[in-house]
Amino acid sequence: MTPPAPRPKRATIFDVAAEAGVSRGTVSRVLNGEPYVSETARTAIEAAIAKVGYVRNTAARNLARQSSGAIALIVHEPHSVFVDDPNIGNILLGTNSALSAADYQLVTLVIETDRDSERVSGYLGGGFVDGAIIVSAREGDPISQAIAELRLPAVMIGRPDNQPRLAWVGIDNRGAAQQISERLAATGRHRVGMIAAGLDRDSGRDRLAGFQDALGARYDADLVSRQPFYTFDAGVAGMTELLERDPAIDGVFAASDAVAAGAIDVLRARGRRVPEDVGVVGFDDSAWALRSQPLLSTVRQPAASLGARAAELVLEQIRSGGTSGDGGVVLDTEVVWRASA
Template sequence: MSTAGPRPRRATIRDVALEAGVSRGTVSRVLNGEPYVSAQAREAIERAVARVGYVPNSAARNLATRRSQAIGFIVHEPHELFLEDPNIGAILLGANRVLSGSDHQMVSLVIDSERDSRRVARYLSGGFVDGAVVVSARQDDTLLTTIARLSIPATLVGRPPATSRVPWVGIDNKGAARAITEHLVGTGRRRVGMIAAALDRDSGADRLAGFRDALGPAFDRRLVVENQLYEYTAGRTGMIELLEREPEVDGVFAASDAIAAGALDALRAAGRRVPEDVGVVGFDDSSWALRCQPLLTTVHQPARQLGEAAAASVLAQLRGTATDEPAGGLLETHVVVREST
């Protein structure tokens, strides 16, 4: 037999009105932030709200406005990378800061498989979120097709495929990769390789293109090892393979800081000194760069600001204040020189 008592009754607008001695319409105008309420009545209502413990029924309000007050934060990466990648975390925190400041809830959705893609598509179709920030969209990503079909306000972090008209914010991955490679070559390196990753999305493909441009005629396709993800394991195994292909390699551009950390460990195990024997550079300026030994020369990208800009873009679309043209916006990057070069 249950010993639980009856659930306490939820305070209503009527309770607030009775406590404040005003009409329910006046209470509603104050709660909705509308004008034409005297300062005296407003103060009485605010005191009454505190006394009766009134909490707005957001579910009822959302039903009436057909808004969920929620924004999806969609990451197309394996679950473990979502937890371990500091850049994704920084983008998430930046987006959440802007959304929470506008009284929107952020809902995290991770796509790790085709089944996940179908699940997220159903979720978006159900109207559970008003918009979406999308990280790591792939070329020919079915998620973008779903967003276009549903006309959901959305912004990508990263440059979208050429056929997509979804607004986006990002960085010049190609230019930044060219700059960091030029720095590496400028330290006197002559046999320079790259541990590339994520070539099925704009960031990975553009970083490889920037590396190729910087080397020009010295570019050797044999000295590029490809991996699927920006992860530590890819750096360790990629460095081992690169040393097998070219034992005399004396410079390495790792496509992310996590990859660079794995490469440094592989070089240490092989008895190669950094930077005396091999110079190593990364990309991101994440927490990985400061955990490496030696400290990592890398490209700083403003991950938190990318999240903030993407969230602000989605909110602007919801308010109807976004520009008609879905042009992308580029945030600045710069090379951070440390001990690995």
């Protein structure tokens, strides 16, 4: 059996210096972007790096600086939701864009079970990241406690009533839900219900509270279906439940666009026309809203901007040498009215 070929030797800074005919210190100054290097020497060093195949040892540099150069994006969702929810994807892209501009690496960590929470808490304590951004945190989340104990710079997207409190960036879920629910009711609907989801987090509870604010005395708790996640399947289950409770229902506020799409699918299968028989509105203005037939009336939330702003807040904490307080940033939303209601 032929033995495996030996691994090629990694080029070092000394190899670059020898090839360029300069000192190791001069190479180091070029690699660190420092001044006081002649253009002739800089050109020779860049050519030498390309020739010898030198790749900078980022791990060693970060160890010396006591920095990992990475930020964790921690997502508290089942794997299926992580893959299917366009908002999470847009938050991730916005976060990555802001971190990339600052030369930081994004590390995504998905939490679905208690074991995941323990694993991620240990990972955060290992010095592998310089900060964290938490998406979809639940009440009593152990990750926030671990972050506080580690004094790790961190920001939550959303603002759950956790102890300890962390800095956050979010939207006015309650006000936006009230606004679109009032507009739905104003179209002449008499039996308006809601498919509420994610009630173990602030966004879900606030959207339900906004719906109650909008309906006032007309609010009927029997016309609220409570579902665990912001998913298409939750919309199917919720709409089926509401039709069984009250076949005369003529308006539905779905807690997300994915939920609304599932609800519309059930209504169509039951021979109910949207919006003629039942008006449906959602929340997010995600890709689900534009795939829906008819196009979905919804609340537009700036998912990518939420991710980017959260990244900026974490980076500000890292640069200042501080940790997160309990301050918050609220970004604007907008009702987008389309044909579904």
